[in-house]
Amino acid sequence: MIDWALIAESWPLYLNGLKISLILMAISVSASFLLSVPLAIARVSPNPWLSKPVFLYTYVIRGTPLLVQLYMIYFGLAQFEWLRESIAWPLFRNAWFCAWLAFALNSTAYTTEILAGALRQTPSGELEAARSLGMSTATIYGRILLPSAIRRALPQYGNELVMVMHATSIASAVTIVELTRTARDVYYNHLAPFEAFGLVALFYFVITFALVGLVKLLEGRFLRHLRPMSTPSKAA
Amino acid sequence: MFLHGYFPAILEGLRSTLLISATSLSIACLFGLIGAGAKLSGSRLAGLAADIYTTLIRGLPELVLLLLIFYGGQIMVNALADRAGLGYFDINPFLAGTLTLGFIFGAYLTETFRGAILAIPRGQMEAGKAYGMTQGQILRRIILPQMVRHAIPGFTNNWLVMIKATALLSIIGLDDMVHRANLASAATRAPFTFYATIAGLYLAVTTISILLLGWVERRFSLGVRKVEF
Numbered sequence: 001m002i003d004w005a006l007i008a009e010s011w012p013l014y015l016n017g018l019k020i021s022l023i024l025m026a027i028s029v030s031a032s033f034l035l036s037v038p039l040a041i042a043r044v045s046p047n048p049w050l051s052k053p054v055f056l057y058t059y060v061i062r063g064t065p066l067l068v069q070l071y072m073i074y075f076g077l078a079q080f081e082w083l084r085e086s087i088a089w090p091l092f093r094n095a096w097f098c099a100w101l102a103f104a105l106n107s108t109a110y111t112t113e114i115l116a117g118a119l120r121q122t123p124s125g126e127l128e129a130a131r132s133l134g135m136s137t138a139t140i141y142g143r144i145l146l147p148s149a150i151r152r153a154l155p156q157y158g159n160e161l162v163m164v165m166h167a168t169s170i171a172s173a174v175t176i177v178e179l180t181r182t183a184r185d186v187y188y189n190h191l192a193p194f195e196a197f198g199l200v201a202l203f204y205f206v207i208t209f210a211l212v213g214l215v216k217l218l219e220g221r222f223l224r225h226l227r228p229m230s231t232p233s234k235a236a
Numbered sequence: 237m238f239l240h241g242y243f244p245a246i247l248e249g250l251r252s253t254l255l256i257s258a259t260s261l262s263i264a265c266l267f268g269l270i271g272a273g274a275k276l277s278g279s280r281l282a283g284l285a286a287d288i289y290t291t292l293i294r295g296l297p298e299l300v301l302l303l304l305i306f307y308g309g310q311i312m313v314n315a316l317a318d319r320a321g322l323g324y325f326d327i328n329p330f331l332a333g334t335l336t337l338g339f340i341f342g343a344y345l346t347e348t349f350r351g352a353i354l355a356i357p358r359g360q361m362e363a364g365k366a367y368g369m370t371q372g373q374i375l376r377r378i379i380l381p382q383m384v385r386h387a388i389p390g391f392t393n394n395w396l397v398m399i400k401a402t403a404l405l406s407i408i409g410l411d412d413m414v415h416r417a418n419l420a421s422a423a424t425r426a427p428f429t430f431y432a433t434i435a436g437l438y439l440a441v442t443t444i445s446i447l448l449l450g451w452v453e454r455r456f457s458l459g460v461r462k463v464e465f
Contacts, residue, residue, distance in 0.1 A: 067406075068431055075421060076421075167297070183300070197303050201304060205295045
């Protein structure tokens, strides 16, 4: 049956893995958010020289597996001698840097599409009102379009956060000892799949629902104006 | 020589990836239909079981589920075989991998199918019943043909995610396209060439899928007028 002693013994390893997974997620998500705001603006631009390249980027990234993207960066780039001899090589030899780059680039593609979708849903009256007040394009984006688009994107962005959290498990394929790698190591050492992977599943489950709860909280705060108005009390 | 002579091997891997995807998809559809049926059945027990299924699966990374079911299943099957007095079973990775992926994506398809069935007006099923159709006839003649139209956008999405998820099966030792690229990279020391090649092949598969399923959606929506503003 369940080997509780093994779980107790490997518990600290899992806590360490949890820390690594969370760091990996945090650095990937922050980079992808910063990148996807300008890319989303380019994606909805009427200028095809801006929107088409961004579309190509998101299409290629979204059409290929993250695992292959990670392999391309971590194993693949070593093929090029000019890179191996450049000063950037210590970075590309580092699993952390490669995983971060792969996850950030991947998540940027999805986040860009989410934000672009939200930008397109802007009621045209808002844009016209801002223009008729003489706002510059930068002011319109900063004050009108982005704040409301980011709010509208929140539910979908929450899904994306969960996806990135789950995607960090793929870092286990390039020697990073995050949660999944920890579980795989425990499995190989003790051949106890239910203890090793069951426990890690529990960790992921808790993080996933914490994330979902956090996004719900943010939605309550930032999408308050979209909630149905409270109906008169039943007693009346 | 093109791809150092490894092109046929990579194509063989593509065939295996497509076979894995198609098999997993059929299994996922089966789980999805059962799940959607359970959620809509009105039975509290079946609904609860289906809710637990979809919530659990969607709360976990695919890789962790793969490892759990693949290695856990192996031990469970052998424990059962041992108790029954049978010998040791070496589980076929293809079977285990496709079953696992099918089980995972069945949870996502459950929600897709549930939504698609709910989108069909109730009156139509009542009309079917009033004409004396059996439950099976209503399902076959009224629900399924219309369900396809409502389910296709979600189905397309899940299919695309699933093709990409098959890449993870290379981690548990399935001989798919990624595995072929791993071998070829190790032998030729040209990893970028091979990973870029298979990335291109994945992109081709997803692009063709999007075009084909878009066509299917238009076929099944022939009698439906689009809203024109």
